[in-house]
Amino acid sequence: MDRASYFSPQAGRRIEVPREIRARFGIGDIVRHRLFDFRGVVFDIDPVFANSEEWYEAIPADVRPNREQPFYHLLAENEESSYVAYVSQQNLMADGESGPVDHPSLNQLFEDFANGRYRLRRGLTH
Secondary structure (H helix, E strand, O other), X not given: OOEEEEEEXXXXXXXXXXXXXXXXXXXXXXXXXXXXXXXXXXXXXXOOOOOOHHHHHOOOOOOOOOOOOOEEEEEEEOOOOEEEEEEEHHHEEEOHHHOOOOOOOHHHHEEEEEOOEEEEOHHHOO
C-alpha cells in the first residue's frame, strides 16, 4: 500500500497521506511567506493538508495550494500582530538570516535561538 492514514483532530477526519513525503523545513526553522508579509517559526508539520474543508475552500481558487504537500504550523508575526498560521510548503522560504521572531508563545515551545533556528524544549521532544 502506497498510502497511510491518521486522524487529524484539526480536520475532524482521517487524512490519507503518501508513505513518503519530504518536508523542506523542520521544527524550529524560521520561514517567510512568499506572497504575504509575515514570517514565523515552524512548530508542527502535517505531511499533507490536514485542516478543515471550510478553511481550504476559503482560499481563493487561483492561489489555493495543492493538498499533497507538507503544511506547516507557524508561530507567525507581521508588523501588527502575532498569531498562529497554517501554510503550504510551496508558499514558504527560509528566513533564519533575518534574526529571531518575536512571538509571545515562543518560550512555551522553544529554548533558545542559535544559528538561525530555534531549539525545541527538551520536554517536548520525542
